[in-house]
Amino acid sequence: MARVVVIGAGYAGVMAANRLAAAGRSDVGVTVVNPRPDFVERVRLHEHAAGATHAVRPLSGLLHRDVRLRVATVETIAERSVRLDDGGALAFDHLLYAVGSTAAHDLPGAENAWHVADLDGAQALRTRLRQLPGGARVVVIGGGLTGIETSAEIAYHYPFLDVELVAPEVAAWLPDASRTRIARKLVDAGIVLRTGRRATAVHPDGVATDAGWLPSACTVWAGALAVPDLARRSGLPVAPDGRLRTDETLVCLGHPRIVGAGDAVAPPRHVAAHLRMSCQAAMPLGAHAADTVLALIRGERPVALSIGMVGQGISLGRRDGFAQATHRDDTPRRFTLSGRAAALVKERVCRFTLSSMRFPRAYRWRSGATPTVPAPTPTTVR
Ligand SMILES: Cc1cc2nc3c(=O)[nH]c(=O)nc-3n(C[C@H](O)[C@H](O)[C@H](O)COP(=O)(O)OP(=O)(O)OC[C@H]3O[C@@H](n4cnc5c(N)ncnc54)[C@H](O)[C@@H]3O)c2cc1C
Structure with missing residues (x-):
């Protein structure tokens, strides 16, 4: 055996x-x-x-x-x-x-932030969000997929909270048109974008950035994975x-x-x-x-x-989303999908992962190609 x-x-x-x-x-x-x-x-x-x-x-x-x-x-x-x-x-x-x-705690004071990189982190944030009074400010750090999806999800389910996203850029790796589209959707969802600045430390009552202090009742660290x-x-x-x-x-x-x-x-x-x-x-x-x-x-x-x-499927709350088709080497193709259709595609993909595990011998995937451009650092982009 x-x-x-x-x-x-x-x-x-x-x-x-x-x-x-x-x-x-x-x-x-x-x-x-x-x-x-x-x-x-x-x-x-x-x-x-x-x-x-x-x-x-x-x-x-x-x-x-x-x-x-x-x-x-x-x-x-x-x-x-x-x-x-x-x-x-x-x-x-x-x-x-x-x-x-899991989450990389590589930002000073990261222990003062919540995160969604593993179940314990997500569960603790779930509890914290339920305790917040109306008008409380939630600051999400990170303009990658996790930061985008998390801020949109919180804004969708907690419309009475003030959600802010802090990052040098949002979806920096995507083409200009896709980036602009996602940023507009986040703003339409009521999220304040604090772009062009970098978080330097997390404190229990706020976030220090290279462009000043941001008070926060709940900070979510959506940066690198380790x-x-x-x-x-x-x-x-x-x-x-x-x-x-x-x-x-x-x-x-x-x-x-x-x-x-x-x-x-x-x-x-x-x-x-x-x-x-x-x-x-x-x-x-x-x-x-x-x-x-x-x-x-x-x-x-x-x-x-x-x-x-x-491709990259991004959920933006429960009724909106954005999908960017990619070449085999993960560089963006021209095709994108937006709105409810993209949200549905993302939901289907999540369900497909579970059914694929149940039928593992039937599971097939797209074959690879030699990358033509340097890929993003795997620990910083999901
Ligand atoms: C909020 C969020 C949204 C995401 N959305 C997407 C998405 O839309 N699309 C996408 O492609 N990816 C997404 N990802 C990334 C994706 O979830 C991960 O890349 C994926 O889970 C990696 O799979 P894995 O099997 O390598 O590890 P995991 O799914 O992390 O599983 C690892 C397992 O190993 C166990 N383990 C760890 N150490 C030990 C040990 N010493 N002994 C025994 N067991 C151990 C862990 O408990 C865990 O059960 C997302 C991630 C997050 C956090």
């Missing part, structure tokens, strides 16, 4: 575990280790924070029936086993590293930001029994420079990682990664 241990039941880990189990090999046993018995729909955490939805569902309804779930946190990875925080250990023949990402330090702590090869370094088949460099997927891995640039930290990339990475593990079990040479991006 080949024992496969998957660390992390997020988009990459669940897709990988289910695809392995659905391969129907009686000589492969799959165990997933995750700190909670639930799947967290991270792509809905801004909705969760604003009280629009509950972004948590039992893993029992999502994992393949032959996958075993161990509710625990992996503390360290050794040569052929992982040590768990409940005092236990699991031996493996193949390990799939899919620990995802990865857990499990790989680094375990002595595995990591990129400077802590992501596990792999070859182009997702096998960890120098550790042929370890395969990585999702936000927490750094495959070589020639196959992955264009892959943002995103669910859009994590799902095919998880599927590819499963195929790599199966090839290793069969004693075959795994194939190189090939993933093309499709």
